[in-house]
Amino acid sequence: MYAVKQELAAELQQIRDDGLYKQERQITTPQSAHIATTAGEALNFCANNYLGLADHPDVVAAAHDALDEWGFGMASVRFICGTQTQHRELETRLAEFSGTPDAVLFASCFDANGGTFEVLFSAEDAIISDALNHASIIDGVRLSKARRFRYANRDMDDLRTQLEAAQEGGARRMVVVTDGVFSMDGYYAPLSEICDLAEEFGAMVFVDDCHATGFVGEGGRGTAEHCGVLGRVDIITGTLGKALGGASGGYVAAHPEIVELLKQRARPYLFSNAVAPSVVAGSLKALEIARDASAPREQLRANTELFRSLMTEAGFELLPGSHPITPVMFPGDDGARRAAQIADAMLARGVYVIAFSYPVVPKGQARIRVQLSAAHSEDDVRACVDAFVVARDEVD
Structure with a gap:
């Protein structure tokens, strides 16, 4: 068993060395657009809570x-x-x-x-x-x-x-x-x-x-x-x-x-x-x-359009589309590092997003996958974009 444990430890270390280790952050509140984690309060832009029903x-x-x-x-x-x-x-x-x-x-x-x-x-x-x-x-x-x-x-x-x-x-x-x-x-x-x-x-x-x-x-x-x-x-x-x-x-x-x-x-x-x-x-x-959620669906569409518009104006590269899943792209050999560092810098400023890189996505196509919710307000969306801008300037 000792040899197996050593082999598994080496495999885990390789995952860390490759920058692919998935660290679970613990949430201390119900799932929502506004949450708290062990690192503090945050706006949540990475849940599949599209209609905001998780804590309805x-x-x-x-x-x-x-x-x-x-x-x-x-x-x-x-x-x-x-x-x-x-x-x-x-x-x-x-x-x-x-x-x-x-x-x-x-x-x-x-x-x-x-x-x-x-x-x-x-x-x-x-x-x-x-x-x-x-x-x-x-x-x-x-x-x-x-x-x-x-x-x-x-x-x-x-x-x-x-x-x-x-x-x-x-x-x-x-x-x-x-x-x-x-x-x-x-x-x-x-x-x-x-x-x-x-x-x-x-x-x-x-x-x-x-x-x-x-x-x-x-x-x-x-x-x-x-x-x-x-x-x-x-x-x-x-x-x-x-x-x-x-x-x-x-x-x-x-x-x-x-x-x-x-x-x-x-x-x-x-x-x-x-x-x-x-x-x-x-x-x-x-x-x-x-x-019967026509109003929340309209709010979700408005939030998605606003986020895409503001991020484009701020010079970020987005994959085209209209779905609330909005990938913010960080292409190239250095993209995975930049995406991870920007996501960490954003969490420090109270916006929770997650970076994805190879093998979850193709090599050279690292991204931060932002997911909008009907539970987000216009101020929430603008705060998310502001955090992207500040984090990018800090990392770059």
Whole structure:
């Protein structure tokens, strides 16, 4: 055991030496736009709390009430004795919101993605996946025995080429898999074009909509609504851990036959405890708020536009787009160091952001990923930009 410990210690030291060590900062308050950490008070610009529902009083109250009504935990998987009526109610509401006939809850969206491909696709089938899809999709695809094809990020010519190759290979079933929003870039998948190509080739469409559900689209129904393809996407996976209250749990929204087969065979569903009752109740309330959250969605759009405008005026390089994920780029060999130092300098001034570098993003494309929330005020956004400017001047 001593030799193993030494080997692991050396591996950890190498991660530190490469500048890739992830230091967890401890928050001493509820998650919100304004938080406190062990380093002091801070404006939070790196949470997935897009609608500001993580500490919304109505969501918190619903979770509190559920502890009395439904208890603390289920102590069971769903098919044994882990399904309350509210679990099924949440699945029904998620399906309605997603524009699909049915839905099934998982412990997380990582599990939802990890458990779906093995059930639906075998060695006779083909999975055509965007090159920048989330790690949970990559892991899920690896668990299946299907043939794998990868197309360049959002490249429809390459997607056509891969569909042709899969078809020529005699695939029984084909599925095109994409993130709805790519989390490191804030780019939207071109779902209209993807659906057109999929229909041309007789393929299914699978979309991971974690960074869209609740706030993207006129009614917050995600990238399918944003791209005008509601009802044309066969499988949608999403999370309760971002805009919909930010707790835990994920789901698959799809045709009833897919949902029922996942309940019978998806290993993360069959062998994981049911989502906790208080999380289910809080998520139901969060979904109810999100359905009618036109004002918060407008505030989120305004905050995003203001931040992008002010940062551009201040001379920062941003990836283009309109999503609340706004990457501030620090390209080049020295970019990772600069991004990390600027993030640290900003925290010292009360603005919490995180730097990302290789291997999370490609070499030479280090960035600070800023995430706007409807809970941020205009003053908060301006304070964030001011902190960027001061930190850049200090580091440079």
